[in-house]
Amino acid sequence: MSRYRLVVVGIVGLLSVVACGSAESAPPTDPAAFRASLLPGASELPVGAVTEPLPGEEEMVLSLKLDAPSTGTGLETTPTFDPPGCEAENNYSDAARIGLIENGSAAGALLGDDRGYIMLVSETDLDVQRMANAHTGACSTYTVTYDDPATFGRTVRTERLDLPPALTSENAVVVSEVTHSDNPKWADKEVLLGYAAVNGYTAMVLAYHGKEFRSEFEDVFTRVVGKVRNHT
Numbered sequence: 001m002s003r004y005r006l007v008v009v010g011i012v013g014l015l016s017v018v019a020c021g022s023a024e025s026a027p028p029t030d031p032a033a034f035r036a037s038l039l040p041g042a043s044e045l046p047v048g049a050v051t052e053p054l055p056g057e058e059e060m061v062l063s064l065k066l067d068a069p070s071t072g073t074g075l076e077t078t079p080t081f082d083p084p085g086c087e088a089e090n091n092y093s094d095a096a097r098i099g100l101i102e103n104g105s106a107a108g109a110l111l112g113d114d115r116g117y118i119m120l121v122s123e124t125d126l127d128v129q130r131m132a133n134a135h136t137g138a139c140s141t142y143t144v145t146y147d148d149p150a151t152f153g154r155t156v157r158t159e160r161l162d163l164p165p166a167l168t169s170e171n172a173v174v175v176s177e178v179t180h181s182d183n184p185k186w187a188d189k190e191v192l193l194g195y196a197a198v199n200g201y202t203a204m205v206l207a208y209h210g211k212e213f214r215s216e217f218e219d220v221f222t223r224v225v226g227k228v229r230n231h232t
Contacts, residue, residue, distance in 0.1 A: 031123075036105035038121045038201065038228050045109055046219055054106040054118070077146040086139040093134040100124050100202055109220065115213055118206040119224050126202040128195040132173040135193070136160050154179050161192075164218040167225055172196035174221065176214075188212075194221035199232040 042049045081087040104122030111117070135158045145153035161174040174194045180186035192214065194205045205221045207213075 032103075032105070035103070035121055035123060035201075036107075038203075038231055039105060039107045039119050040109075040223050040227050042109075044227065045223060046111060046216065048111060050110045052108050054108055077148045079144045079146055082143045082145075083138065086142040086144075089134040089137075089139045090142075090144075093131060096126060096131060096134075097204070100126060100204060111216065111220075115209045115216065116207065117217075117220050118204075119220070120202075120204045120206075121224075121228055122202045122204070123200070124202060126195060126197060126204075128171055128173050128197050128202075131195050132160055132175055135175045135177065155182060161214075164222045166222045167196065170196050170198065170225060170229075172225060174218075176211075192217045194225075196221075196225045196228075198225055198228045201228050201232060203228050 036053070039053075040051070042051045045051070079087065081090065100120055100122040102122070102124050104120055104124060106118060106120040109117040109119060140159060141155065141157045143153060143155045156177060156179050158175055158177045161176055163170070163172055163174060172195065174192065177191040177193070178187060178189070179191075188210050189208070190211055192205075192207045194203075194217070196203045203225050205217070205224050207217050207220070
């Protein structure tokens, strides 16, 4: 099972034991607290949302590094990409996404019983159009295999989606990534990634669930970007 699946399941488990959303507080005065305040609370998300901060770097790294398969042994594996050039693009997107942790704040949100979202606001600059090209372009479909025979290879197919109507004027992108896209058991499950550069901040939302919840993702992403835009 790939790490993004494990992480989102873990966030769902964490949030499921929280009885209510984050409490409202007075406007913060220091920069880090202000940045964290740009993340929507439960009352600012769709009805029924539960939120929880992700304060540690370890939680954020695990949540943001998508192409990191789990062997169950704790050992690193060596990937082989086809086309080969997609390894560099994959490394770029991973490094750029994880780089948002620097001067970044993140929170998890749970909607329903099993739909987890990771929301992040960072003062680290990100070329969101370059990120979209890394995910798509010549690497819109690639395969990756590993030297550890216990680790399954996979095919990854990524497409750039239309922006939510409220974000069409923003410097923003949304991409959908489907792993094992030829396997009927996986073909309807996708990672959705939204990136936006807003008033000197980078906003990002990540989700993993069925394609039928794309409109919910668009709603969450729109609310995250809108709060950054309206409060900076």
